[in-house]
Amino acid sequence: MGAPEIRRVGVVGLGAMGAGIAQLAVEAGYETVGREVSDELGGKAYDRIAHFLQRKVDKGQMAAGERESALALLATTTDVSDLARCDLVIEAIVEDLDAKLELFRELESIVRPDAILATNTSALSVTEIAAAVSTPERVVGMHFFNPAPLMPLVEIVRAERSSDDAVEAAFEVGSRMGKKPIRCHDTPGFVVNRVLIPLLNDCLRVLDEARVTPEDLDTAMTAGAGWPMGPCTLVDLVGIDVHVHASEALYEKLREPRMAPPPRIVAMKNAGLLGRKSGRGFYTYE
Numbered sequence: 065m066g067a068p069e070i071r072r073v074g075v076v077g078l079g080a081m082g083a084g085i086a087q088l089a090v091e092a093g094y095e096t097v098g099r100e101v102s103d104e105l106g107g108k109a110y111d112r113i114a115h116f117l118q119r120k121v122d123k124g125q126m127a128a129g130e131r132e133s134a135l136a137l138l139a140t141t142t143d144v145s146d147l148a149r150c151d152l153v154i155e156a157i158v159e160d161l162d163a164k165l166e167l168f169r170e171l172e173s174i175v176r177p178d179a180i181l182a183t184n185t186s187a188l189s190v191t192e193i194a195a196a197v198s199t200p201e202r203v204v205g206m207h208f209f210n211p212a213p214l215m216p217l218v219e220i221v222r223a224e225r226s227s228d229d230a231v232e233a234a235f236e237v238g239s240r241m242g243k244k245p246i247r248c249h250d251t252p253g254f255v256v257n258r259v260l261i262p263l264l265n266d267c268l269r270v271l272d273e274a275r276v277t278p279e280d281l282d283t284a285m286t287a288g289a290g291w292p293m294g295p296c297t298l299v300d301l302v303g304i305d306v307h308v309h310a311s312e313a314l315y316e317k318l319r320e321p322r323m324a325p326p327p328r329i330v331a332m333k334n335a336g337l338l339g340r341k342s343g344r345g346f347y348t349y350e
């Protein structure tokens with residue numbers, strides 16, 4: 065399969081990740097169609113992107129005219145068939161395999177045969193998602209990090225049957241969006257989460273084993289290991305629920321005890337102590 069030149073990008077799901085990805089796409093000059101389940105959610109995502117671009121203008125990172133040009137490239141829709149002319153569609157809907165399989169089947173029936181289909185899944189198998197369509201060669205992972213406009217990395221994930229052309233086209237798009245893309249194969253957690261999730265779980269177990277406070281653990285890892293942010297601060301930022309979910313997903317796939325979420329953090333999740341977003345996690349936020 066020869067990959068098409070990417071001019072039009074579709075983003076399905078304009079939540080935390082999808083809206084950020086759509087912002088990156090229009091900033092990179094791609095005509096972009098974002099699909100949500102309701103006009104209200106599509107409108108909210110559009111407004112959020114317009115707001116973030118305005119902040120860039122206010123900070124002197126972007127000219128007002130560039131913001132207008134970027135926004136002129138963005139359309140939102142609830143109709144999947146509006147993605148028909150896209151050369152690349154990036155899926156960022158809920159982390160649910162059945163929902164993603166259904167969407168990929170629908171997308172395959174709508175887009176051109178050579179259009180690339182990418183998933184932003186964190187914990188599902190890209191190969192399993194690709195198996196939903198009759199042309200799995202065109203399916204790759206494009207795993208952005210949260211918040212997508214700010215985090216430089218994107219993991220370009222090769223599934224078992226991804227074509228070289230599809231992988232390279234996704235890599236190019238990641239570069240043009242100003243990201244630092246890396247190539248990897250489809251394994252649980254890909255690269256960053258495969259390393260980071262068990263490492264953070266080790267840190268959280270040390271809280272109890274060494275009877276150290278969250279503040280002192282954070283100081284230990286920033287001042288002693290050169291981490292830019294301590295593990296408790298990081299987990300609060302990521303969200304306790306998100307970290308527990310990612311740990312459980314990796315544990316389910318790999319059965320390595322280090323992947324399992326420590327009981328202390330599961331209890332925090334169940335108690336609604338979700339970190340920064342709920343106002344309290346390891347720390348309390350205003």
Ligand SMILES: NC(=O)c1ccc[n+]([C@@H]2O[C@H](COP(=O)([O-])OP(=O)(O)OC[C@H]3O[C@@H](n4cnc5c(N)ncnc54)[C@H](O)[C@@H]3O)[C@@H](O)[C@H]2O)c1
Pocket residue numbers: 076077078079080081082099100101105155156157158159160163167184185186187207208209210306
């Ligand atoms: N949040 C993170 O830190 C993060 C990081 C990397 C990857 N991811 C992955 O990105 C994906 C999205 O995560 P999120 O945090 O943005 O979720 P989110 O809940 O913020 O957004 C998902 C959006 O998808 C919409 N949606 C659901 N089904 C849809 C459909 N069929 N068509 C169009 N829109 C649909 C929902 O209305 C919602 O707005 C997941 O696969 C997740 O694993 C998340």
